[in-house]
Amino acid sequence: MSAWPAPPAAAALHGPAGEFVQRTAPHTEADPMALLAQFLVAFGAAAGRNVHYAVEATRHHLNEFVILVGPSGKGRKGSSWDHVDALLAQVDRDFAERCVSSGLSSGEGLIWEVRDGDGAEGEPAVGRDKRRLVLESEFAQVLKVLAREGNTLSPVIRNAWDAKTLQTIAKHTPVRARDAHIALVGHITKDELLRLITATELANGFFNRFLVIAVQRSQELPFGGRLAGDDLHRVRDATLTALRFAALQRQLTFDPDARARWIEVYGPLSRGEEGLLGAATHRAEAHVVRLAAIYATLDTSQHICLPHLQAAPGRLALQRRLRALDLRRQPRRPDRRRDLDARQGPTRRRHPHRGPRPVQPQQESTRDRPRPHHPRGSRSAAPHNDERRPRPTSRDLAAHRRSASRMTAGPTSQLPRC
DSSP states (O other): OOOOOOOOOTTTSOHHHHHHHHHHGGGOOSOHHHHHHHHHHHHHHHHOSSEEEEETTEEEOSOOEEEEEOOTTTSOHHHHHHHHHHHHHHHOHHHHHHSEEOOOOOHHHHHHHTOOOOSGGGOOSSOOOOEEEEEESOHHHHHHHHTSTTOOHHHHHHHHHTTOOEEEOOSSOOEEEOSOEEEEEEEEOHHHHHHHOBHHHHHTTSGGGSEEEEOOOOOOOSSOOOOOHHHHHHHHHHHHHHHHHTTSOEEEEEOHHHHHHHHHHHHHHHHOOSHHHHHHSTTHHHHHHHHHHHHHHHTTOSEEOHHHHHHOTTTTHHHHHHHHTTOOSOOBOTTHHHHHHHHHOOBOOOOTTSOOOBOOOOOOOTTTSOOOOOOTTOOOOOTTOTTSOOOOOHHHHHHHHHHHHHHOOSOGGGSOOO
């Protein structure tokens, strides 16, 4: 692993998000970047899709996806979410109890969570809460689900990030979800990520829709604490005010200073890099815009200002955190073994000091061999020796005796005496 990046810059700790991190960090071993990223994603999910920023004909809402990558047990990924969840329950208890889900297994299941009500079986035809924050503490399981043949989870997640209509076209049980607002938080280890991510998910844009952030334990606290008292009330009140601001339809725009800065950084952000790091950051400009919009909404601002653009960690901290993962290994390809067999024939695993050794040709299965034809009623040959003579059955013996009796002609008196 390369050198670990420095803590988030002071510019990233802006507004209520920065205040939450600074007031919580002394009480927890969690990484400040984990606290910051999950707070921004959770707030964006709770704010809904009323606030947006328009790029051409595309609307960027406040929903974001983030993956925290760190060692199991020592990365304190779960501890960082617990602090965000505790604040979320103080700000919007209904959202924390009903709109936080987990257990992604199929695209149809995710659509069903935010489906349109049709008024049947007591469901309200309108008024269903379409906000959803999906928390996957074992994101490796989600990557395993994506590898299943015919699973629709990957395209549904991509459409959810794009805020498109989600639907399944089926004859008997069609499901549609309009205006769904879905955010996602995943936790995974570095080894699991490098082992389970495939070239397909890198090429189709699934992976670059996530903010991928490396985290680690920030300090050792035998007796940790939590946000409470005046610190909790101050952060809670500021977050609640921002949620009320986001309840109305608003289209954010850049102010003059932020617009000039955005023109300068847009080129480097949109060009990206090569390799796995580049595949993970090809949507860097979109992530920066969404994060800047979240910061602006937290400040109850109608415009994205220069501090909001500088605070967005997607521009600098994201790339530094990704480099800390040392993501240089080639992603896994599900069809790698099949392609290798087609080009070279079967080979054994390469020894660290020797070349590949050819595998002995596999013995033909007796199940695939053509079996010899036997008369009706006769017993088939033994499976381990097709040339073995079959044993006669009682029916064969009876037929043989009848045939022998017909061959004896004339009375018994004409038979020779013994």
